[in-house]
Amino acid sequence: MLRTYILVFAFLIALWAAAPAQAHLTPNSEVQIDFGNDHIVADIIIPQGEYAFATGNAVVNAPQSHAAALRFLQRHMALTAPNGAAWQLQFSKVEFVQIAGPPDLHAIVRATPPSGQSARRFRIQWTAITSQVPSHSVLFVARQDFGGGKNSHHREMIGALQGERRVLDIDRGQTRPLAGFFAAVMLGMEHIAKGHDHLLFLIALLLPAPLLALTRRWQADVRSAKDSIWLIVKIATAFTLGHSATLIGAAFLGWQLPAQPVEIMIAVSIFISAIHAIRPLFPDREPVVALGFGLVHGLAFATVIGNYGLDMQEKALTILGFNIGIELVQLCVIAAIMPALLIFARQGYYARLRNILASIIAVAALAWLTERVIETANPVTKLLETVLVFAPYFVVIITITAIAVHFKRRVTTQ
Amino acid sequence: MAMRYKKIWLPVLVLAAFMVVVSLSGAWLSPRPARADNIKALAALKPGYGPVNYAAAIEAANQRLTLANERVARDPAQWPYQENLAYVHIAHYRLTGDYEHLMLAKSALDQGIKSAPKGSGPLLLRAALAVSRHDLPGVNADLAVYDGTAVPLSADEKSESIAISGDTDFYTGRYAASIQKYQSAAQVSENAGALFRMGRYYQKIGKPDLAIAKFVRAAQVQKDRTPQFLSSIWLQVGVIELERGNWDLAKTHFTRADKIFPGFWLTEAHLAQMLALDGDIKVAKQRYDQIIASSGSPEVMDALAALYRIEGNAVQSRTWSDRAGSIWTARLAQLPKAAYGHALDHELVFGDPVKALELARANYAARPHGDTAIMLGWALLANNKAPEARDLLEDLRASAWQSGQQYAALSEAYAMLNQAEKSEASREKALSINPKIFDPSAPMIWFGHH
Numbered sequence: 001m002l003r004t005y006i007l008v009f010a011f012l013i014a015l016w017a018a019a020p021a022q023a024h025l026t027p028n029s030e031v032q033i034d035f036g037n038d039h040i041v042a043d044i045i046i047p048q049g050e051y052a053f054a055t056g057n058a059v060v061n062a063p064q065s066h067a068a069a070l071r072f073l074q075r076h077m078a079l080t081a082p083n084g085a086a087w088q089l090q091f092s093k094v095e096f097v098q099i100a101g102p103p104d105l106h107a108i109v110r111a112t113p114p115s116g117q118s119a120r121r122f123r124i125q126w127t128a129i130t131s132q133v134p135s136h137s138v139l140f141v142a143r144q145d146f147g148g149g150k151n152s153h154h155r156e157m158i159g160a161l162q163g164e165r166r167v168l169d170i171d172r173g174q175t176r177p178l179a180g181f182f183a184a185v186m187l188g189m190e191h192i193a194k195g196h197d198h199l200l201f202l203i204a205l206l207l208p209a210p211l212l213a214l215t216r217r218w219q220a221d222v223r224s225a226k227d228s229i230w231l232i233v234k235i236a237t238a239f240t241l242g243h244s245a246t247l248i249g250a251a252f253l254g255w256q257l258p259a260q261p262v263e264i265m266i267a268v269s270i271f272i273s274a275i276h277a278i279r280p281l282f283p284d285r286e287p288v289v290a291l292g293f294g295l296v297h298g299l300a301f302a303t304v305i306g307n308y309g310l311d312m313q314e315k316a317l318t319i320l321g322f323n324i325g326i327e328l329v330q331l332c333v334i335a336a337i338m339p340a341l342l343i344f345a346r347q348g349y350y351a352r353l354r355n356i357l358a359s360i361i362a363v364a365a366l367a368w369l370t371e372r373v374i375e376t377a378n379p380v381t382k383l384l385e386t387v388l389v390f391a392p393y394f395v396v397i398i399t400i401t402a403i404a405v406h407f408k409r410r411v412t413t414q
Numbered sequence: 415m416a417m418r419y420k421k422i423w424l425p426v427l428v429l430a431a432f433m434v435v436v437s438l439s440g441a442w443l444s445p446r447p448a449r450a451d452n453i454k455a456l457a458a459l460k461p462g463y464g465p466v467n468y469a470a471a472i473e474a475a476n477q478r479l480t481l482a483n484e485r486v487a488r489d490p491a492q493w494p495y496q497e498n499l500a501y502v503h504i505a506h507y508r509l510t511g512d513y514e515h516l517m518l519a520k521s522a523l524d525q526g527i528k529s530a531p532k533g534s535g536p537l538l539l540r541a542a543l544a545v546s547r548h549d550l551p552g553v554n555a556d557l558a559v560y561d562g563t564a565v566p567l568s569a570d571e572k573s574e575s576i577a578i579s580g581d582t583d584f585y586t587g588r589y590a591a592s593i594q595k596y597q598s599a600a601q602v603s604e605n606a607g608a609l610f611r612m613g614r615y616y617q618k619i620g621k622p623d624l625a626i627a628k629f630v631r632a633a634q635v636q637k638d639r640t641p642q643f644l645s646s647i648w649l650q651v652g653v654i655e656l657e658r659g660n661w662d663l664a665k666t667h668f669t670r671a672d673k674i675f676p677g678f679w680l681t682e683a684h685l686a687q688m689l690a691l692d693g694d695i696k697v698a699k700q701r702y703d704q705i706i707a708s709s710g711s712p713e714v715m716d717a718l719a720a721l722y723r724i725e726g727n728a729v730q731s732r733t734w735s736d737r738a739g740s741i742w743t744a745r746l747a748q749l750p751k752a753a754y755g756h757a758l759d760h761e762l763v764f765g766d767p768v769k770a771l772e773l774a775r776a777n778y779a780a781r782p783h784g785d786t787a788i789m790l791g792w793a794l795l796a797n798n799k800a801p802e803a804r805d806l807l808e809d810l811r812a813s814a815w816q817s818g819q820q821y822a823a824l825s826e827a828y829a830m831l832n833q834a835e836k837s838e839a840s841r842e843k844a845l846s847i848n849p850k851i852f853d854p855s856a857p858m859i860w861f862g863h864h
Contacts, residue, residue: 024763025822027724027857047854052726059726101854102724134767134796139829157837160829163767164798168832 026050027102029129029138033158035145035172036311038119039112043143044073046129048096048103054132059096059105066094069105076128077109081117088112120147120172126161137162140170146314147175149183180314181321188325191304196388197266197368198297199333204273204361205235205286206337207354210345218280218354222345231286232338236330238287242294243301244323250302251315262299263372269293271365277358301326336395340402347405449623456630456647461674464640468677471509471642478502486522496526497536504543509642509678511711513748519543533563538575545581548751548780553582573603577611584615585781589814606636613650618784620816620847622654629654645675649684653862657818659850661691664862679709683717683861690721690858698858712741716760717860723764724857735764751780758789767796784815791823800830818848 027047034041048059055072058065070091079087093108113119129136142148142156150156159168192198210228211218223231249255273293275281282289301322344350367380465471482499489495503519506512520543527535537560544553557575561567567575580595593615599608613628633639633647652667665688672681686701702718705711715738722731742760745753758773774793778786787810794803804827810820821844828837844851 024720024759024860025819025851025857026763027854047724049724049726053723053728053731056728099854104854135763137795137826137830155838157825157829157834157841159832159834160826160837162798162826162830163796165800165830 026133026135026137028136031126031138031140032143033140033170034143035120035148036314037147037175039110040119042109042111044077044105044107044109045099046105046107048105050129050133050136051105054129054136059103061096065096069096069107070094073107073109073128076126076131078125079111079113080123080125081113082121082123083117085114085117087114087122120170120175122170124161124168124170125166126168127166130162130166134163140168142172145172146180146183146318148172149176149179151180151183151187151318178317181317184318184321185325185328187304188322188327189329190325191301191322192326192329195300196384196391197270197364198300199330199391200361200364201266201270201273201293201297202236202239202330202333203337204270204277204358205239205290206232206334206341207277207358208280208283209235209286210342211354212283216280218351225342228342228345229338232334234287235290236327236334238291239294239297240323240327240330242291242296243298243326244294244319246295246298247302247319247323250299251319252312255299255302257299259300259303260372260375262296262303264369265296266293266300267365267369267372269296271362271369274358274362274365277361278355333395336392336399340395340398343402343406449626452623452626452630453651456633456651457670459633459639459644461641461644462637462639464638464642466641467675468509468679471675471678475502475506475509479506490525491529493526493530493535496522496529497539500526500536500539500543504539504546510709511680511713513745513752516543516547516749516752520547533559534565537563538571538578541578542574545578545585546752547749548585548754550582550585550781554579569603570605573599573605574607576602577608580611584611585783587783587787587813589615589619604635606632609635617654617657618817619814622658625654626651641675642678645671645678645681648674649681649862652684656859656862657848659848659853661688661850664688665692679705679711679714680861683711683714687717687859687861691855695721695725695858710741712738712745712760713756713860715741716763719764720860721858731764735760739765750776754780755786755789758793762789762793762796767793771797771799784810784813784817784820787815788817788820788823791820791827795823795826795830798830800827803827804831816847818844818851820844821847822851 027050029044029046029050031045032043034043051057051069051072052059055068057068057072073091073094074089077089079089081087088111090110090112091107092110093106095106096103097106098104099106113122124140126138128138130138137160139160140158142150142158144151145156158170161168208218209231210222210225212223222228246255272281273289276286276289304322344353347353363380364384367378367384371378371381465474479499479502482495482502485492485495486499500519500522503515503522507515507519520540523536523540523543527537527540529535537556541553541556541560544550544556557579561572561575576595577599580592580599583589583595584592593612596608596611596615599605600612609628609632613625613632615625616622616628617625629647629650633644636643648667648671652664652671655661655664655667665685668681668684668688672678672685675681682701682705686698686705689695689701690698699718699721702714702721705714706718715734719731719733719735719738722728722734739760742753742757746757754773754777758770758777761767761770761773771790771793774786774790778790780786787806791803791807791810794800794806803823807820807824807827811824821840825837825840825844828834828840841852850856
């Protein structure tokens with residue numbers, strides 16, 4: 001009996017030491033660098049606890065603490081050109097702030113190379129925390145580099161320093177003319193193509209475009225193709241003007257709203273547009289509404305590119321490129337669905353078809369709204385994300401069907 | 415006109431209500447069905463017998479220890495008495511983590527084998543203990559003698575012997591051989607030992623759901639389920655969720671473990687850590703303080719020191735890390751191989767990176783497998799030896815081992831070597847395994863972060 005008892009538990013002995021040994025992650029620093037034409041801007045994030053642990057300095061938001069942190073950073077950070085000449089460092093912000101997780105020491109420094117030296121090739125000497133705490137590492141990341149064609153959210157690792165490794169050589173290569181502009185175009189295209197909510201908003205506004213409204217109902221009579229296209233052009237243009245305005249405001253005037261309310265307002269805008277497609281809420285004023293909601297959608301776009309570009313020219317080119325990217329995709333979408341829309345609008349069953357599509361969009365809007373309010377994904381939004389990936393195929397099928405309907409009708413008429 | 419508007423808004427309101435209900439159900443529906451089924455099956459299991467909490471378990475262990483010592487004192491030449499004494503010491507170690515019990519267990523087993531007729535004695539238990547002490551040489555020799563014993567082995571005995579042999583493969587990086595042996599062991603007898611090992615294997619090769627399924631099956635086949643045993647399964651399942659970034663789910667499982675076997679310092683330490691992750695650092699520190707007072711655990715002292723470090727309290731952090739350090743030093747003297755991993759981690763986070771590297775190399779030499787390779791990788795990085803770390807971690811990547819930590823370390827190695835693309839790729843891989851591995855709060859995880 002005793003032997004059996006021991007045997008039963010023999011495996012426990014081998015497997016359950018009180019607490020298995022394991023490697024532990026330690027809080028590390030990160031330096032995000034924006035590369036400009038003649039200078040760089042480094043956004044330094046050092047875990048506040050690591051700073052206090054390493055230095056013993058106070059970590060309160062008071063002038064003396066900030067001054068001590070500034071002195072510490074100045075002592076432990078230097079940039080030099082390939083010829084050994086020192087860069088000029090100008091700290092614009094030193095603060096203790098909670099960015100994500102535990103609080104951080106946050107500093108922003110503008111670094112300018114000596115006259116005649118490139119802002120794209122330099123050496124960083126860094127000993128802040130890493131020399132005092134050997135397990136601490138600092139990660140250097142390129143955040144934006146307009147000249148190098150990088151202005152997306154995708155982080156780009158440059159290198160890391162830890163312990164005795166204290167020097168990092170950075171060479172971003174030559175600037176390429178308009179690389180940043182084209183990258184912004186691609187970013188705009190990517191963003192709108194993946195931003196199903198923006199596209200559904202647009203489609204919801206387009207659904208009733210060929211129709212006339214009377215006594216709060218959409219009529220079976222349709223506008224002429226020319227009038228329909230003209231209205232669609234006005235809607236698309238108004239939407240573009242709206243989001244461009246807020247993008248410019250965000251980039252140049254610092255307009256910002258927290259992401260959550262903006263995303264909630266976008267969901268509301270889709271819902272209202274979907275209801276409008278079922279019953280006219282603002283007939284003939286779609287362009288005005290598109291302009292207003294475009295302002296809201298622009299605030300969301302601003303979270304993508306609002307901070308890009310270190311000078312006016314870079315910012316302007318980034319916004320222009322991003323908008324062009326958005327417009328290209330919007331035009332593609334309009335061009336893709338327009339033929340089908342104009343053909344189906346002349347069919348007797350269009351009212352039913354429009355109501356079904358608008359109802360689906362309304363459901364999607366409510367799902368997004370709920371997700372964004374309670375900050376929890378739900379099955380409907382997950383399903384939408386899965387299904388909308390295949391949207392181009394649906395458009396092709398609908399267009400082929402519409403063409404078939406059109407030809408059948410012609411044959412029947414003849 | 416008013417009627418017409420009512421007609422519009424009524425279905426819209428119904429639709430809206432429907433959407434709210436569907437959306438709220440999302441959180442409830444979120445766990446994948448397979449995982450949910452396993453958790454449901456585990457939740458259905460009830461402990462059978464045994465001490466209902468940690469205090470009762472310690473009391474029972476002490477009583478058994480007194481009795482076992484009396485037996486041995488009466489007739490030291492009886493090897494079953496020595497085996498029993500060893501078992502009781504090991505059970506004590508599992509509760510307290512005190513190395514003294516591991517040493518006394520080893521001593522009793524050596525004495526038992528010495529007293530037993532040649533080719534018999536507590537060989538299986540000594541082999542199992544050797545694995546636990548990270549002392550792999552000699553395990554297979556004991557098993558060979560055990561397998562060749564004149565008395566026919568029962569299916570459970572045979573299974574356990576094969577499984578222990580699989581352990582030596584697992585801890586020397588021969589993963590394919592280890593799983594083959596674990597499967598053979600389970601075929602000989604589907605017992606908790608073989609299934610638990612298979613669970614750990616799948617956990618380490620990046621198949622968490624399969625791992626949970628095996629742990630749950632281990633709990634199901636274990637007929638004499640003690641609260642401590644069942645609690646340990648919940649703890650293990652929680653650790654798997656922790657490793658893939660499901661912190662809330664991990665906390666739920668740790669809470670369950672604590673309910674089943676209350677008062678166990680290791681479970682309490684896991685829960686205290688989850689409080690810290692929730693942002694309640696003050697209470698987490700208080701809990702760690704209480705656990706240290708009752709258990710004297712150096713792991714918890716290190717965890718507390720890490721919390722103070724994250725807060726920036728260097729004085730308190732060093733006070734606790736120094737206290738833990740002196741215990742690790744003593745344990746290194748007692749059982750070096752068993753203590754390497756803990757001591758090197760302590761040195762890596764709080765102490766001397768050069769010393770950490772020495773320990774990491776010794777630890778890896780004793781058990782060259784994924785966990786020790788990752789620790790060696792971090793130690794190499796802390797000592798500016800990124801190329802060696804990269805090579806070691808690339809070798810690990812080529813093996814079956816798959817963990818977020820190994821890719822985090824590999825990403826760091828490539829970053830230090832200015833190989834940005836490879837660093838990014840490794841980072842992405844780490845995030846795909848554990849989306850929260852680079853979360854700023856992740857350094858607060860001290861227990862169960864592999």
